[in-house]
Amino acid sequence: MSQFSRIGVVGCGLMGSGIAEVCARAGSEVRVVESGEQALALGRSRLTASLDRGLRAGKLTEAERAAALGRLSFHTTLADLADCDLVIEAVAERLDLKRAVFKELDGILTDPAAVIASNTSSIPVIELAAVTTRPAQVLGVHFFNPVPVQRLIEIIPTQVTDAAVTEQVMNFAADTLGKTAIRARDRAGFVVNALLVPYLVSAVRMLESGIASAEDIDNGMVLGCAHPMGPLRLLDLIGLDTAQSIAESMYEEYKEPLYAPPPLLRRMVAAGTLGRKSGQGFYGYGENP
Structure with a gap:
């Protein structure tokens, strides 16, 4: 199974908003979390503007734009992601901040099989998995900017990531999101x-x-x-x-x-x-x- 039914995205900056957009356009329910109302409003505006550009460019129809927006919801607490089966962290590239997000998510997600992924550009993913009780369900999913346009995703399993989880995320990237997924070892910088x-x-x-x-x-x-x-x-x-x-x-x-x-x-x-x-x-x- 490659489809995730409920996806959480933590962070709605340039990368987070793009990740949320492509997941929503692909048919998934997406819940976006930001640290405060002001950041959330900016992220929502950024995401809507991107959909509007796609509409003007003929990349999607008015019905597809409306459907994508209908699949998106915006929140300010991680607790709203409790029943998600995949959460993608896309906060600033700081180890302390990412580790705090992973630790909190680990305690919030109700499904012990839920996957937590990081959009980190360079931080070794094992450093994030180590603060959770589910390291087998943790891996990196590195998107590229701008996410709706760039076709590549780097998938980075750690030495303890479950092979079935890696395959599920690889299939989700390819079959659901329509991206090309390449696999990289968990070393700073990965491939690109x-x-x-x-x-x-x-x-x-x-x-x-x-x-x-x-x-x-x-x-x-x-x-x-x-x-x-x-x-x-x-x-x-x-x-x-x-x-x-x-x-x-x-x-x-x-x-x-x-x-x-x-x-x-x-x-x-x-x-x-x-x-x-x-x-x-x-x-x-x-x-x-």
Whole structure:
């Protein structure tokens, strides 16, 4: 069985809202939880705007949009997820925050077979499974931004994840969500970020050392290597704070200098210039990023 009937999504930021959208569009009942009413309203607005864009682009009909919205509900307490059979955590990329969510969910979910998954970009999933009483039902499901568009999901079982749980989630990703699922070992960075992050932070170091401008670095990779987006624009899309967290997690795991976030990246994050979501990163995005 690949279908989950009730899905909880913890966090309704860029990733959480996208995950909730694709699950609702695929036919699942989805309950979204945020930390407060203001964050919840912002997340609901973000999700509705995404559905509206899909409608305008002809990616879904008015009836499909209405059906997806009808499958969504919005909440501010994890207790509202008690009878979910799959909960996907999509909070900020911080180990302490994620562990707190996992521990609370473990005590709330009424079905002992319910699956708890993390959308972490880089944190070893076993660090989250260890705070639960159901480590066999814990794994990583790493979506990519923007979730409704990007077709990949990384599935990351730990060394103690039940093989049947892994297969169920792999099948759900492919058969229900229509994504391509790849399996990765539980190592910081998994497949994509283990290859991508050294490339991105190298671009920051290149800019920091004055070798080339941001525009020339990005044009070099777009026009010279046929990348759809240059590394610095991609960092702005990902979010510089998220990129820093991923780089720190990978450096902590491997102690390889190529993973360490450069000083320029740290200073930009400290200054609140986080990329598109803040309106300013390596490029400016005006008032409506």
